[in-house]
Amino acid sequence: MLTDSYNPLEGKMLSILDKDGKIINKDLVPDISDDELVHMYKTMLLTRILDIKSLQYQRQGRMLTYAPNQGQEATQVGSIAASEKKDWLVPAFRELGAWLYKGVTIEQIFLYWYGNELGSKFPEDVNMLPICVPIASQLPHAVGIGMASNIKGEDVVTIAYVGDGGTSQGEFSEAVNFAGVFNTPTVFIISNNQYAISVPREAQTKAKTLAQKAIAFEIPGIQVDGNDILAVYAAAKEAVDRARNGGGPTLIECVTYRLGPHTTSDDPTIYREDSEVEHWKEKDPITRFKNYLIKKKLWNEEMDEKQKEEYNTLVNNNFKKVEESGLVPLEDIFKYNYEEMPENLEIQYRDYVKYLREEVK
Template sequence: MLVDQFNPLEGKMLSILDKDGNVKDKKLVPKIEDEKLIEIYKTMLLTRVADIKALQYQRQGRMLTYAPNQGQEATQVGSIAASEEKDWLVPAFRELGAWLYKGVPLEQIFLYWYGNESGSDFPENVKMLPISVPIASQLNHAVGIGMATNIKGEDEVTLAYVGDGGTSQGEFSEALNFAGVFNTPTVFIISNNQFAISVPRKFQTKAKTLAQKSIGFGIPGIQVDGNDVLAVYAATKEAVDRARKGEGPTLIETVTYRLGPHTTSDDPKIYREDVEVEEWKEKDPLIRFRKYLIDKNLWDEEKDEKQKEEFENIVNSNFKKVEESGKISLEKIFKYNYEEMTPELIEQYEEYKNYIEKGVK
């Protein structure tokens, strides 16, 4: 078991690929079919292209506040790729790669950041909770899904994401405690990108790792190289398999880095040095995984350039649809949340409908 082999208390971190894409230990390489390896890489590349374009759209005044993902693609895609379609995804707000791999249409993601309510109305086959901006509150929701899964006797697993800053919130501890006590099939993934807005990781906790926080709740924990997609996949696959067999939750800390700002309202130059950013750019998750695939004769630079160009066209096309989408109906805002509207929602809907009809400003 990887969680036994890589004990965070002993300073051991799971890493399979070095920064140049070379395999450190062949015994640790997870079994992934070639087609899936390419799918993972393409999703990471689409995430990078869409992320860069989204930042440009926002700077041009064409989109609202946006949370960039650059540098965290391996953590996002490597983890969700280790799950199955029937499993649940409970995100925070910086999991673009996971959303895309899970099957959320890019147009819909752009709608969300555009401020359109339709951006939260996911396709029925995509088992994902709405994007959650309140820090760590989504973790208890994930545990609730896990408790329901156990009660219903199903074999679904829930993957829940949180940033390093979120581990300082009470909801983090509450969620891990309940998950452990009720043995829920929950995989907690900490995207440790080194900063909670401007607050560095060192001010979040005195613990040497975030992964070791699992010990206090009686569940397994492991720290992995979050820029190594194979390491993230391997750790998550093991955790998902354990959860599906009824062996309970796991805490995974992925050590990665946010290359861009926290959001488009943030200026990271105020609180971190450019030299630090440049050091992390050398650990770029796309570069190392691309080199790995090229060495396996599954990819090449020519394919890469063509794929980038194709993705740029796809991204621009999707955002054009968003800009042409127009306003949505009032009913849409209220009626998609539940199979049947609750009495409270009906009351709110009727109240606001009357407010609009009266033309009150």
């Protein structure tokens, strides 16, 4: 078990690929088909391009607030790739690569950031909860899904995401504790990107690692190089298999870095040095994985350029479609709060419609 050989209290962190894409831990390379490796890489690439384009749209005044993902693509894609279609994804708000891998469409992602609730209505066959803004409050939902899985006797696993700041919330501890007590099939992924807006990881907790928080709840915990997609996948796969076989929850801390701002409203130059960002750029998860695939002869620079171009067009087309999608119909604001609109809402809706009609006259 990786969680046995990598005890977070001993300062051990799982890594398989070095920063140049060379294998440093041959025995631990996970068994992933060539097609799947390429699919994972392409999802990371699409994530990066969607991210860069979104920042551009935002600066052009065509997009509202956006939370970028650059630097965290391996954590996002590596973790969800270890799960199956029937499994659940419980997001925080910065897991774009995982959402795309899960089957959320580019159009929906733009609808969400564009300020339309339809962006959170995922297709029936995508087992994913809506993006969750209040930090760590999504984790009890993940545990509840798992409690229901246990009662129903279904072999479905839930992958739940939280950031480093989220581990300070009460609901983080409550959820991990519930998961332990009820032995739920839950894999908690901590995307430790070193900052909760401006507050550095060191200011969140005296604990040397976030993975060691698992120990108090008597569940397996492991720290992995979050920019190494093979390490993330290996740890997540072991946790998913354990969960599916009735072995209960696992806490995985992925050590990564947010290369961009917290959101488009944030200026990270206030709270961190450029040299620190440069240092992490050298560990870019996409370059690393690309080099690995090139060495394996599964990918080359020419394919890379072609793919980027294709994704640029795809992203642009989807964004244009969303830009032209217009405003939310008035009725929709009222009709989804309850299964049936109660009388007080009916009156408010009717009065406002009447006002609008008279205003036009």
